[in-house]
Amino acid sequence: MKEPTFRPAPAPETFNPAEPAEFAPVNFASDNVTGVAPEILEAIVEANRPQGAWPYGNDDVTGGLNERFSELFDTEAIVYPVATGTAANALCLSLVAQPFNTVYCLKHSHTNEDEGGAPEFYTNGAKLVPVPAADGKMTAAALEAAIGEVGGGGARLPHVMEAAAVSIAQVTECGTVYSVDEVQDICAVARANGLFVHLDGARFANAVAALGCEPSEITWQAGIDLMSFGATKNGAMAAEAVLLFNEDLEETLSRRRMRGGHLFSKMRFVSAQLARYVEDGLWLQLAANANAMADRLAAGLAEIDEIAIEYPVDANMIFAALPGDIAERLRDAGFDFYDWGDPDRPNIRLVCAFNTDADDVDRFVEAARR
Ligand SMILES: Cc1ncc(COP(=O)(O)O)c(C=O)c1O
Known part of the structure; x- marks a missing residue:
């Protein structure tokens, strides 16, 4: 399988917290866009x-x-x-x-x-x-x-x-x-x-x-x-x-x-x-949410014909090839993510995190499907 070119694009212009989208922007660019776990x-x-x-x-x-x-x-x-x-x-x-x-x-x-x-x-x-x-x-x-x-x-x-x-x-x-x-x-x-x-x-x-x-x-x-x-x-x-x-x-x-x-x-x-x-298994609880959300997201995207998941989704990251118009629609709907590689067959990376919300995942899939 082809390796993507690991060159994240600059942060998309749509990410502007001063301009509220339909709902709060949801950023799947990485697991370091998140805040800190309350514990x-x-x-x-x-x-x-x-x-x-x-x-x-x-x-x-x-x-x-x-x-x-x-x-x-x-x-x-x-x-x-x-x-x-x-x-x-x-x-x-x-x-x-x-x-x-x-x-x-x-x-x-x-x-x-x-x-x-x-x-x-x-x-x-x-x-x-x-x-x-x-x-x-x-x-x-x-x-x-x-x-x-x-x-x-x-x-x-x-x-x-x-x-x-x-x-x-x-x-x-x-x-x-x-x-x-x-x-x-x-x-x-x-x-x-x-x-x-x-x-x-x-x-x-x-x-x-x-x-x-x-x-x-x-x-x-x-x-x-x-x-x-x-x-x-x-x-x-x-x-x-x-x-x-x-x-x-x-x-x-x-x-x-x-x-x-x-x-x-x-x-x-x-x-x-x-x-x-590492106390009381917190690290694994947090990771389990990230992994479960990536599973959910990958399963939803896999049902959309124009979208191809590039690698086995073993943990919390998804690489997907999808047409540019879908990527644009997702960004217009308030989602952020990195472009990752091939301009002819747009590749995106989606990363779920310890605090990724199932509703946001479902909204992403819905926006991709429309
Ligand atoms: C595989 C891997 N190793 C190490 C790092 C750590 O990098 P940083 O110096 O940004 O904490 C990252 C961050 O993106 C990573 O993805």
Whole structure:
């Protein structure tokens, strides 16, 4: 299946809150157009204690994160809060790739195409090497072939760059979800070639909710060494984390986080979001709504002849090919979304979120059908 060109169009002109549409504009452009889940907002307020707290992560909330995440992942996990997924990815890769190393990823991965060179910057020049994808996923076989091509072996060193790591995203950029077996197979190839495996989990909650598995099964038990654990897209204000399952990497992470400008003096406000996010299963409840709404939306759109859904809708993202007049009608009706690729066969991306409303989904389908 063809890969879309991952170039979001500028925000559509129709998105002007000053001009009320028939009903309030509903924005399906991304899951980061949303506000903050009330539970997380409350946790931020709760962290705002008049007596203050020790800075730079020496507060109680940050101090409790390792234990919380260790329980959640059923192993010793080390948590370093950061504010963006780009920072989490770039910091992670800087721990496993030297300037003379390569990192296997996908062409359309966020790391390769959407982070402005942050991974290259943080690694001081490691090279990202794209592996062919199917439905947004790397396969173990494609990884193995790519490793063979570049010459993972040492015969041509120091002329070639040496492979050091693999980075995959879960949920993928096409909205698909790797099964536990698929992740295990990729990690097995990586392990056999001495490579670390990084997981970009900007939408990790949506993947776990979709798979119905334990977080451990799809991460360290499958062979993931470290991950970017996302929360912002699923209800936090700005909270992501570098999560290590390998304690040997922590000292370097500590230095790199400081050097990279991500050691927050008021860390507790980021930590409070993460702590609440994983408490009482909130993260999975929020993700379950996003996934259920995407299912509902995909099912409704699939009944319309002129609309083709491009990839399996495994989680909370839909890529659809639809004629321009339908897209225009939807925008006129007050819906926003990104154009995504091919101008001859307009492609749009629709993303559902933790607070997407079923009535809005149904109105979208209705407006598309008319
Ligand atoms: C797959 C993926 N990884 C990481 C990110 C994190 O990016 P940001 O730096 O905007 O938080 C995003 C955001 O769009 C994403 O889609």
